[in-house]
Amino acid sequence: xxxxxxxxxxxxxxxxxxxxxxxxxxxxxxxxxxxxxxxxxxxxxxxxxxxxxxxxxxxxxxxxxxxxxxxxxxxxxxxxxxxxxxxxxxxxxxxxxxxxxxxxxxxxxxxxxxxxxxxxxxxxxxxxxxxxxxxxxxxxxxxxxxxxxxxxxxxxxxxxxxxxxxxxxxxxxxxxxxxxxxxxxxxxxxxxxxxxxxxxxxxxxxxxxxxxxxxxxxxxxxxxxxxxxxxxxxxxxxxxxxxxxxxxxxxxxxxxxxxxxxxxxxxxxxxxxxxxxxxxxxxxxxxxxxxxxxxxxxxxxxxxxxxx
Amino acid sequence: xxxxxxxxxxxxxxxxxxxxxxxxxxxxxxxxxxxxxxxxxxxxxxxxxxxxxxxxxxxxxxxxxxxxxxxxxxxxxxxxxxxxxxxxxxxxxxxxxxxxxxxxxxxxxxxxxxxxxxxxxxxxxxxxxxxxxxxxxxxxxxxxxxxxxxxxxxxxxxxxxxxxxxxxxxxxxxxxxxxxxxxxxxxxxxxxxxxxxxxxxxxxxxxxxxxxxxxxxxxxxxxxxxxxxxxxxxxxxxxxxxxxxxxxxxxxxxxxxxxxxxxxxxxxxxxxxxxxxxxxxxxxxxxxxxxxxxxxxxxxxxxxxxxx
Numbered sequence: 001x002x003x004x005x006x007x008x009x010x011x012x013x014x015x016x017x018x019x020x021x022x023x024x025x026x027x028x029x030x031x032x033x034x035x036x037x038x039x040x041x042x043x044x045x046x047x048x049x050x051x052x053x054x055x056x057x058x059x060x061x062x063x064x065x066x067x068x069x070x071x072x073x074x075x076x077x078x079x080x081x082x083x084x085x086x087x088x089x090x091x092x093x094x095x096x097x098x099x100x101x102x103x104x105x106x107x108x109x110x111x112x113x114x115x116x117x118x119x120x121x122x123x124x125x126x127x128x129x130x131x132x133x134x135x136x137x138x139x140x141x142x143x144x145x146x147x148x149x150x151x152x153x154x155x156x157x158x159x160x161x162x163x164x165x166x167x168x169x170x171x172x173x174x175x176x177x178x179x180x181x182x183x184x185x186x187x188x189x190x191x192x193x194x195x196x197x198x199x200x201x202x203x204x205x206x207x208x209x210x211x212x213x214x215x216x217x218x219x220x221x222x223x224x225x226x227x228x229x230x231x232x233x234x235x236x237x238x239x240x241x242x243x244x245x246x247x248x249x250x251x252x253x254x255x256x257x258x259x260x261x262x263x264x265x266x267x268x269x270x271x272x273x274x275x276x277x278x279x280x281x282x283x284x285x286x287x288x289x290x291x292x293x294x295x296x297x298x299x300x301x302x303x304x305x306x307x308x
Numbered sequence: 309x310x311x312x313x314x315x316x317x318x319x320x321x322x323x324x325x326x327x328x329x330x331x332x333x334x335x336x337x338x339x340x341x342x343x344x345x346x347x348x349x350x351x352x353x354x355x356x357x358x359x360x361x362x363x364x365x366x367x368x369x370x371x372x373x374x375x376x377x378x379x380x381x382x383x384x385x386x387x388x389x390x391x392x393x394x395x396x397x398x399x400x401x402x403x404x405x406x407x408x409x410x411x412x413x414x415x416x417x418x419x420x421x422x423x424x425x426x427x428x429x430x431x432x433x434x435x436x437x438x439x440x441x442x443x444x445x446x447x448x449x450x451x452x453x454x455x456x457x458x459x460x461x462x463x464x465x466x467x468x469x470x471x472x473x474x475x476x477x478x479x480x481x482x483x484x485x486x487x488x489x490x491x492x493x494x495x496x497x498x499x500x501x502x503x504x505x506x507x508x509x510x511x512x513x514x515x516x517x518x519x520x521x522x523x524x525x526x527x528x529x530x531x532x533x534x535x536x537x538x539x540x541x542x543x544x545x546x547x548x549x550x551x552x553x554x555x556x557x558x559x560x561x562x563x564x565x566x567x568x569x570x571x572x573x574x575x576x577x578x579x580x581x582x583x584x585x586x587x588x589x590x591x592x593x594x595x596x597x598x599x600x601x602x603x604x605x606x607x608x609x610x611x612x613x614x615x616x
Contacts, residue, residue: 041350041410042406042407043349072380074380074401075383075400075401075407078401078403078404079408082408082426082429084407084411092400096383096386096387096392098350099350099383100390102349103349103350121390
């Protein structure tokens with residue numbers, strides 16, 4: 001199975017998918033958004049890769065779905081005491097991940113290889129491949145257009161708490177970067193592997209992956225199953241609603257379908273959502289999609305196996 | 309007063325000097341060795357500057373005379389758990405210092421200005437100037453020649469615990485770097501300011517400063533007082549003995565004099581040391597030079613005022 005991941009929605013589902021696929025021979029190829037990556041305090045922070053790593057390693061903070069459970073913040077606090085505001089609140093254990101990744105990049109390794117080494121160090125089974133969408137670290141930057149001007153995604157979501165109005169979203173540098181070799185190989189492979197788009201924000205978490213040259217074309221040839229990150233007219237978490245509106249999409253499962261309509265085969269929506277299907281090209285399947293814990297995640301993952 | 313500092317010997321004395329000079333109008337200009345600086349985990353570690361900062365800020369670990377008292381090692385330990393050996397055992401609070409310094413350097417600030425900003429953030433009185441010997445961070449590298457090959461100072465002293473035999477010591481890159489503007493201004497100033505060479509290793513801690521173009525010439529015009537880092541035939545701490553021998557100097561206060569003979573006016577040796585003076589060009593003064601605590605440091609500092 002190929003999975004597109006970004007933000008915190010899909011990592012929640014990965015916990016269950018990992019359990020369900022542990023007994024199988026199948027590989028999991030997880031293509032991860034890197035448009036929110038940013039160099040902080042000397043090292044490259046890849047928030048969406050880290051959430052995947054930590055979720056699969058079983059160490060993720062299950063309150064926030066980013067960062068490591070019970071992490072300390074001694075360095076971050078010491079920085080503040082010395083009048084230095086670190087752009088993100090980085091934990092002490094979390095920082096070790098960024099350091100290793102960046103040391104490997106400084107040695108000339110590709111982000112894909114650095115991520116694979118980290119995954120092994122975290123004890124993640126090597127049938128699970130975590131594939132950064134590109135090997136050009138930090139080259140794409142999600143910009144949120146607000147009345148206060150353009151903000152980096154992290155500054156909008158963390159410093160400004162997602163409060164400003166959003167008029168547009170853009171991915172600086174996206175035209176210049178290429179998907180990694182591994183990403184294209186996986187998407188081009190002749191196998192009948194299904195592509196699963198996790199319940200992530202379709203604009204800033206999945207959007208950058210889809211914007212890379214050649215990706216949409218490959219998806220058209222595949223069976224693609226997406227899980228709506230919207231239940232009713234509200235995103236399950238995060239700023240998806242504001243971004244979808246800014247991009248002219250309805251904040252609803254229908255809006256999610258519209259984001260993916262050129263390649264989507266199956267859309268999975270929440271059991272409680274109305275059966276709104278106006279387009280016949282997509283199969284709509286209902287199930288419980290809210291993930292509150294590992295059990296929910298496993299249940300949804302098991303269901304996904306049946307529709308994939 | 310101008311002070312040359314490096315390693316851990318002089319920082320011990322700075323604790324007392326700061327107290328003694330607090331009631332005076334005089335400035336303390338501390339010129340600090342940077343030949344052991346090294347980029348680790350994304351940021352520039354300046355061991356000799358940090359020991360000066362921490363000693364003056366009253367936060368230094370008084371067991372080791374480097375690092376911050378009661379610091380944690382969560383990131384360092386997490387790195388090790390993920391199979392990454394960090395070259396030095398960096399503390400979590402200590403790491404914040406390296407991050408701030410390096411962020412300032414990445415913004416284009418000079419090491420001298422970055423150090424001044426750090427000193428203010430640590431609450432150090434602005435009559436105390438901490439002056440890195442050069443503004444070319446990481447450009448000089450102390451190399452220890454051993455039967456196992458050349459080692460970086462930190463690798464010799466920390467990883468190899470100072471055990472290998474030493475055949476030579478060299479400072480890679482020293483010919484290409486210039487002393488900072490502030491260092492030369494302070495040394496050239498017409499004032500009657502005394503230069504104090506702290507009880508630091510004359511080869512690797514003070515040696516690089518003396519090797520910079522123009523420094524020895526300026527010292528010849530000044531009254532220079534040095535405190536021996538050797539008591540009897542043993543260094544008070546650290547690898548000074550091995551390095552002095554490798555460079556052809558006797559491991560004794562006399563050997564220390566020989567390191568500095570072209571410009572030295574007064575050598576301060578320990579009370580218990582024999583009066584070995586063979587050279588009439590230097591005045592030898594005896595006092596208690598062992599610094600075991602703040603009281604010893606203050607006593608020696610007070611004595612220094614009388615001979616300066």
